[in-house]
Amino acid sequence: MPLPYSEIVMEHFRNPRNVGRIEDADAKAVEGSPACGDMVAVYLKVDPETHVITDIKFESYGCASNIATGSIITELAKGKTLEEAKKITWKQASDALGGLPPLKVHCSVLAVDALRAAIENYEERHGLVKEREPTTVEFVRKRLKHVMNPLVGLDIIRTKLVKEIEVKDGVVRVVLDIPPDHQFASVMKEDIEEKLGHRWDVKQVIVEFAG
Amino acid sequence: MYERLIYLDNAAATRMDERVLEAMRPYFFDVYAVATSQFGYSIGLDAREALENARARIAAALGAEPEEFIFTSGDTESSNLAIKGVALALGDKKGRHLITTPIEDFPVLHSMRTLERQGFRVTYLRVDETGRVDLDHLRESITPETILVSIQTANQEIGTLQDIRAIGEICREKGVLFHTDATHAFTRVPIDVREVPVDLITVSAHTIHGPKGIGGLYIRKGTPIKKIMDGGFQEFDLRPGLENIPGAVGFAKAVELVTPEETARLQRMRDRLLERLLNEIPHTRLNGHPIYRLPHNANVSFRFVEGESLLLHLDMRGIAVSTGSACFSRSLEASHVILGIGGDHERAHGSIRFTFGRYNKEEEVGVVVEAVKEIVHELRRISPLGKE
Numbered sequence: 001m002p003l004p005y006s007e008i009v010m011e012h013f014r015n016p017r018n019v020g021r022i023e024d025a026d027a028k029a030v031e032g033s034p035a036c037g038d039m040v041a042v043y044l045k046v047d048p049e050t051h052v053i054t055d056i057k058f059e060s061y062g063c064a065s066n067i068a069t070g071s072i073i074t075e076l077a078k079g080k081t082l083e084e085a086k087k088i089t090w091k092q093a094s095d096a097l098g099g100l101p102p103l104k105v106h107c108s109v110l111a112v113d114a115l116r117a118a119i120e121n122y123e124e125r126h127g128l129v130k131e132r133e134p135t136t137v138e139f140v141r142k143r144l145k146h147v148m149n150p151l152v153g154l155d156i157i158r159t160k161l162v163k164e165i166e167v168k169d170g171v172v173r174v175v176l177d178i179p180p181d182h183q184f185a186s187v188m189k190e191d192i193e194e195k196l197g198h199r200w201d202v203k204q205v206i207v208e209f210a211g
Numbered sequence: 212m213y214e215r216l217i218y219l220d221n222a223a224a225t226r227m228d229e230r231v232l233e234a235m236r237p238y239f240f241d242v243y244a245v246a247t248s249q250f251g252y253s254i255g256l257d258a259r260e261a262l263e264n265a266r267a268r269i270a271a272a273l274g275a276e277p278e279e280f281i282f283t284s285g286d287t288e289s290s291n292l293a294i295k296g297v298a299l300a301l302g303d304k305k306g307r308h309l310i311t312t313p314i315e316d317f318p319v320l321h322s323m324r325t326l327e328r329q330g331f332r333v334t335y336l337r338v339d340e341t342g343r344v345d346l347d348h349l350r351e352s353i354t355p356e357t358i359l360v361s362i363q364t365a366n367q368e369i370g371t372l373q374d375i376r377a378i379g380e381i382c383r384e385k386g387v388l389f390h391t392d393a394t395h396a397f398t399r400v401p402i403d404v405r406e407v408p409v410d411l412i413t414v415s416a417h418t419i420h421g422p423k424g425i426g427g428l429y430i431r432k433g434t435p436i437k438k439i440m441d442g443g444f445q446e447f448d449l450r451p452g453l454e455n456i457p458g459a460v461g462f463a464k465a466v467e468l469v470t471p472e473e474t475a476r477l478q479r480m481r482d483r484l485l486e487r488l489l490n491e492i493p494h495t496r497l498n499g500h501p502i503y504r505l506p507h508n509a510n511v512s513f514r515f516v517e518g519e520s521l522l523l524h525l526d527m528r529g530i531a532v533s534t535g536s537a538c539f540s541r542s543l544e545a546s547h548v549i550l551g552i553g554g555d556h557e558r559a560h561g562s563i564r565f566t567f568g569r570y571n572k573e574e575e576v577g578v579v580v581e582a583v584k585e586i587v588h589e590l591r592r593i594s595p596l597g598k599e
Contacts, residue, residue: 021598062520
């Protein structure tokens, strides 16, 4: 049986493009952490006039799909304007790689998030953003669309796993419709905490299981 | 078929020995009958003789009587039977408390979880950073309601050996049954039930170049246990189902083919591998105990590197290993063993297990060390960690 990775994924895994750091980067972002197992750093050089990404590099601490997605995302973003690059989705990255296994969405979505975070970082530093967006129930819902249900490779909103969202005094409470001993309970919990925990107005993220 | 394969995942499954297959062959094609009762036809009596002969030989390797050993489909079934069978026999009579460790393999751990859902209480003993059980914690955890202590002989991932004799003596003194999962230790680290007070031992053929799908359970005479699967009266009315006679014969042959000399050879290769990996690659650490460990197991964590990536790169070079990384596991969870001995996720993600077997050659060690060195160097080059 062949590996569940496409030829293109394996090719990028073996020979990742645009690897490394840009020492005088105009913006950078790191998503994930050693604790959650995967980490991607993205570095940008941006033309201040045209807002075109003139150079982009990435570093990865992660599995094959993490490395391959980091690699393809740099190829997709290079030469694009920030506005264009911001719109690159995980789906586009996955398609460019010839598809990724559902179980690996969790690991590969990080690179897309890191690219977006790096762009946001640039925009903030160059006064391109309006106001900081407050964390509302709607915002949480939007963010949870990036948390994957590893069983099917679709997000937890679309697969209707989110039973309840509550935001009160900086505490975000998310109730998932799965039992606490679900095969992927702890993975999804970590993922949710990671997506929301660092927000400027969030003090605590509580994930509960009601399945 | 696999050119130049260097197979170092012998804890997961082993290449079967041709001599095992030769021993099994007649029981597929000539003596294929059911092991009949003593009043049956000749071919059935021959089948029974082969089964009982295999049983006696494996029992002897444990220092046990033949009627103290039953065949199962493997270690998963053996541990399920030991734990649930004792719970079924003693749950209503004596109590509903069991004791184990957090680093057991899944057959033990998940059997315990099933019992917990049925109202049993389970104590998970403290283990130190090498995986050794805290014997004082064991002593103070045993209550009048405790029906079984289940502690592995050797750990499946980090290879740590437990002090089975001391554990057995504590259990004996307190009048509690003791089960040990010896799947990874059996024959490589001999155990004799005449010297070690243990009541139930899980063993399997798949780790010692025997066939897959056959294992066994040692049950000391007089141990209260009930069958957990219903059917006929086979295996002393403890394990129903048509006997796997070719498997049993192959298992017995596999047990006899393991020699102390061979195990010493595996240990020399393992020692050489460990010494070189730990000395020649920076930011590496041994997982498990430096001395009390399986002779054919090495488990090393490489910092700033994720295990699945390392595993795939090694595979591209024809080297097969295993990792405790979450990315590699079916549940996407990091190794419960490395986390259980107080390691962090990063240590689990970067852990690689190398396990040696009969078909490994001395010269493979150097090839593996060089490959790991190059790959770890390359993966660290692209890693955002460990640069400053």
